[in-house]
Amino acid sequence: DSGVTQTPKHLITATGQRVTLRCSPRSGDLSVYWYQQSLDQGLQFLIQYYNGEERAKGNILERFSAQQFPDLHSELNLSSLELGDSALYFCASSPGVSTNEKLFFGSGTQLSVL
Amino acid sequence: GENVEQHPSTLSVQEGDSAVIKCTYSDSASNYFPWYKQELGKGPQLIIDIRSNVGEKKDQRIAVTLNKTAKHFSLHITETQPEDSAVYFCAASKGGSQGNLIFGKGTKLSVKP
Numbered sequence: 676d677s678g679v680t681q682t683p684k685h686l687i688t689a690t691g692q693r694v695t696l697r698c699s700p701r702s703g704d705l706s707v708y709w710y711q712q713s714l715d716q717g718l719q720f721l722i723q724y725y726n727g728e729e730r731a732k733g734n735i736l737e738r739f740s741a742q743q744f745p746d747l748h749s750e751l752n753l754s755s756l757e758l759g760d761s762a763l764y765f766c767a768s769s770p771g772v773s774t775n776e777k778l779f780f781g782s783g784t785q786l787s788v789l
Numbered sequence: 790g791e792n793v794e795q796h797p798s799t800l801s802v803q804e805g806d807s808a809v810i811k812c813t814y815s816d817s818a819s820n821y822f823p824w825y826k827q828e829l830g831k832g833p834q835l836i837i838d839i840r841s842n843v844g845e846k847k848d849q850r851i852a853v854t855l856n857k858t859a860k861h862f863s864l865h866i867t868e869t870q871p872e873d874s875a876v877y878f879c880a881a882s883k884g885g886s887q888g889n890l891i892f893g894k895g896t897k898l899s900v901k902p
Contacts, residue, residue, distance in 0.1 A: 677832060708890075717894035718833070718878060731889050765832050775821040775840070775884035780832030 678702065681766050681781035689789055693754040696784045700747055700768030706730070707749040708778060709741055712763040724749055725772045756788045791816040793881050795893025802869050803901050810896045812879035813861040819881040822855060822862045827876045827895070836877075837864070869900045 678701035688694055700707050709721040711734075720733035724743035735741075738756075743749040753760060763785050767778040792815040802808050814822075820841035825833035839846045839853045839862065846853050850869075855862040866873055876897050882890040 677834070679832070710892075718892040720889045720891065723889070733889055767832070773884050774882040774890040777823070777835045777838070778833075778890065780825075780834065782830070782832050 677779040677781060679766060679768050679779050679781035681764075681784050683784060684782065685785045685787075687787045687789065688756060690756055690758060692756050692788075693752065694756065694786065696751040696753070696764055696766075696786075698749045698751070698766030698768075698781060700749070700766075701779050704768035704770050704779070705747065706769045706772055707743055707747070708767040708769075709735075709749070709751050710765040710767065710780075712765060712783070713761075718765070721751070723774075730772060731774075753786070758788050761786055761788045791819060791881055791883070791889070791891040793879060793891050793893040795879050795896055797896060798894065799897045799899070801899045801901065804869060804871060806869055808864075808866045808869050808873070808898055808900075810864045810877055810879065810898070811861060812863070812881075812893050813859075814881040814891075815860070816881070816883060817857075817860065818883040821882045821884055821890075822853070823880050823882075823890070824851075824853060824864050825878045825880065825892075827878065829875075833878055866898075869898075871900050871902050874898055874900045 680699040705726045721735040723731040767780045823838035827833040852865040879893040
């Protein structure tokens, strides 16, 4: 068990809808990362938050947004969903702001857009 | 930006044999190279990492080598066991507060008993 909790584990929705994925980092970790995993693209970095502030952005679509709350949990919001958004979404956490340290991954949220 | 290429995409070995997975990176400023193992239904888990000031690192049956000049690094697993079967990802980062951890596309390793 990595200590990172992601909910829900599975999500099935329709095109055009909006969903929210939730992540609780390990106790004491200040950074939260979101990754998208698909068969053809591998693990794609979306965004990083550190202590409530956005620190780095990757290949995140404008339809997607995220935030980190004062209690350090994070939410990834996906809107106007398309079939191609179907993927496994991972959250990871680490103690500090640098990416040169071990990331602890949750078990992921499997999103299916029908 | 950084690009990490990983080969092979699939690898099948007999139990007890060695397995080697290779990665190349494009950004010469990258200085941190972790390897993650992902088992079915789970998130990736760090198994070993190496920093740019080191050429090789070992941890029991797992070793990683880094060639900064050629910008490539490799994962070596010796005496493979069925429980080594998983997807392995290499990654690269230049650290700091704005460096992203960029992953390769993964290698599915199958160890046949």
